[in-house]
Amino acid sequence: MRISVIGCGYLGATHAAAMAELGFEVLGVDIDQAKLEALAQGSVPFFEPGLEPLLKTHVDAGRLRFSTSLAEAGAFADVHFVCVNTPQRAGSQAADVSYVDAAFGGLAPHLREGAVVVGKSTVPVGTAARLAELVAGLAVDGVDVAWNPEFLREGKAVTDTLHPDRLVFGTPSARVEAVLREVYATPIGAGTPVIVTDLATAELVKVSANAFLATKISYINAMAEVCDAVGADVTVLADAIGLDKRIGRGFLNAGLGFGGGCLPKDIRAFSARAGELGVGSAVALLREVDEINMRQRQRVVDMATAQLGGSLLGRRVAVLGAAFKPETDDVRDSPALNVAAALHLKGAQVTVYDPVAVPTARRMFPTLGYASSWEQAATGADVVLVLTEWAELTTLDPAAVGAVVSARNLVDGRNCLDAARWRAGGWTVAGIGRP
Numbered sequence: 001m002r003i004s005v006i007g008c009g010y011l012g013a014t015h016a017a018a019m020a021e022l023g024f025e026v027l028g029v030d031i032d033q034a035k036l037e038a039l040a041q042g043s044v045p046f047f048e049p050g051l052e053p054l055l056k057t058h059v060d061a062g063r064l065r066f067s068t069s070l071a072e073a074g075a076f077a078d079v080h081f082v083c084v085n086t087p088q089r090a091g092s093q094a095a096d097v098s099y100v101d102a103a104f105g106g107l108a109p110h111l112r113e114g115a116v117v118v119g120k121s122t123v124p125v126g127t128a129a130r131l132a133e134l135v136a137g138l139a140v141d142g143v144d145v146a147w148n149p150e151f152l153r154e155g156k157a158v159t160d161t162l163h164p165d166r167l168v169f170g171t172p173s174a175r176v177e178a179v180l181r182e183v184y185a186t187p188i189g190a191g192t193p194v195i196v197t198d199l200a201t202a203e204l205v206k207v208s209a210n211a212f213l214a215t216k217i218s219y220i221n222a223m224a225e226v227c228d229a230v231g232a233d234v235t236v237l238a239d240a241i242g243l244d245k246r247i248g249r250g251f252l253n254a255g256l257g258f259g260g261g262c263l264p265k266d267i268r269a270f271s272a273r274a275g276e277l278g279v280g281s282a283v284a285l286l287r288e289v290d291e292i293n294m295r296q297r298q299r300v301v302d303m304a305t306a307q308l309g310g311s312l313l314g315r316r317v318a319v320l321g322a323a324f325k326p327e328t329d330d331v332r333d334s335p336a337l338n339v340a341a342a343l344h345l346k347g348a349q350v351t352v353y354d355p356v357a358v359p360t361a362r363r364m365f366p367t368l369g370y371a372s373s374w375e376q377a378a379t380g381a382d383v384v385l386v387l388t389e390w391a392e393l394t395t396l397d398p399a400a401v402g403a404v405v406s407a408r409n410l411v412d413g414r415n416c417l418d419a420a421r422w423r424a425g426g427w428t429v430a431g432i433g434r435p
């Protein structure tokens with residue numbers, strides 16, 4: 001069996017390398033020539049731990065190739081995974097599905113009889129059925145569309161792809177289910193549970209899982225706001241409620257909230273789609289989840305402002321962390337950068353440091369200052385904000401940082417530092433939901 005992967009970004013590049021690792025011959029297709037050139041040389045054009053060695057092994061072995069041609073993909077493969085982007089539509093909460101439409105529509109005329117086109121992108125429910133009709137109108141007979149949503153996390157993409165918690169197959173027939181079982185024979189053999197269902201349920205599993213994760217984060221951030229009102233500690237509260245097996249401790253870290261290329265846009269797209277379906281009120285809570293989340297960013301800006309006596313004009317601010325979470329250089333909807341930009345707009349001289357995300361951050365916010373080390377960013381700072389919990393930042397020595405700053409003001413935007421230790425070092429520390 002030969003496989004093509006259409007769209008070679010964070011998801012697609014990982015999926016292509018993982019499919020080669022599972023033993024298939026793989027062709028990756030993208031419209032971004034520069035990205036393809038890097039991938040074809042075994043180089044990953046973004047930071048994802050463990051991906052580059054995997055990719056390089058299979059590129060060097062000739063099992064994994066890249067192309068810009070959907071015609072080549074159609075002629076080459078039996079199974080095609082579509083991994084193109086579905087960003088938030090400009091000026092709207094809804095998802096932009098134009099890239100998915102272009103990929104399915106462009107591939108369909110080139111498909112061989114018996115081919116299966118498997119959507120992995122996160123889409124509004126109903127998209128797969130619409131695309132199945134589109135493909136049926138453009139392709140030879142005997143071609144099918146399936147949906148196999150992806151649950152990988154950036155920073156853990158390789159492990160999550162090769163060892164997923166579960167596989168979800170939205171399939172129109174037993175034939176397509178058998179094809180997907182053959183593709184994933186290795187993880188299934190290792191015990192990965194498989195849920196076989198219809199297209200709409202498969203699409204919904206993905207968005208409802210992300211909506212649930214987002215809700216958990218906003219719930220704990222709401223509790224953090226209450227903790228702040230009474231001087232209670234949200235981290236202790238999270239540990240205590242998390243010990244209840246029905247609740248679980250995962251995704252209960254209060255702080256700056258969720259960002260990235262998935263949770264924010266996915267809950268908005270889900271709300272928009274539910275509205276179109278006439279069931280908007282069923283997911284009305286997601287609007288509140290979004291609002292609580294965005295409020296945390298403003299709370300952190302307010303904390304830094306308060307530490308400097310109410311005005312940021314001309315003050316020097318060190319922002320440590322730019323990626324939306326550690327172990328990635330992804331800055332899409334990054335809470336850290338959002339805060340940095342807001343402080344800059346209030347007149348502060350902001351210098352940002354991140355262990356890997358400075359180049360991606362600079363592309364998105366070219367007007368901010370950037371540093372190549374935490375020391376450089378913190379030198380002369382009136383306040384230091386730790387906004388992404390990279391190990392390099394959570395293990396900072398309060399005395400070492402104290403030696404270079406102008407004033408010992410600290411905002412711990414991820415509740416990732418030992419506040420008592422920093423206070424003992426003469427620092428004024430503000431955290432989210434912590435006394």
Ligand SMILES: NC(=O)c1ccc[n+]([C@@H]2O[C@H](COP(=O)([O-])OP(=O)(O)OC[C@H]3O[C@@H](n4cnc5c(N)ncnc54)[C@H](O)[C@@H]3O)[C@@H](O)[C@H]2O)c1
Binds near residue numbers: 007083084099103153
């Ligand atoms: N990033 C993740 O962790 C993750 C995890 C699960 C699901 N998803 C979903 O997967 C999809 C892709 O996300 P991503 O983060 O990889 O996006 P991305 O922007 O990193 O990658 C998308 C790629 O698709 C390419 N592309 C666009 N149109 C194309 C076309 N017509 N033909 C060929 N290539 C095309 C782009 O050039 C880009 O390289 C989204 O729907 C996202 O919600 C992402």
Ligand SMILES: O=c1ccn([C@@H]2O[C@H](COP(=O)(O)OP(=O)(O)O[C@H]3O[C@H](CO)[C@@H](O)[C@H](O)[C@H]3O)[C@@H](O)[C@H]2O)c(=O)[nH]1
Binds near residue numbers: 150153154
């Ligand atoms: O307790 C927590 C856990 C996470 N976050 C934040 O939530 C965001 C998202 O984190 P995470 O879910 O780990 O990152 P993603 O790589 O965006 O992964 C999510 O989005 C992907 C794309 O849809 C899905 O495949 C994954 O299952 C889903 O976890 C980040 O900004 C984190 O800082 C918190 O604030 N508190």
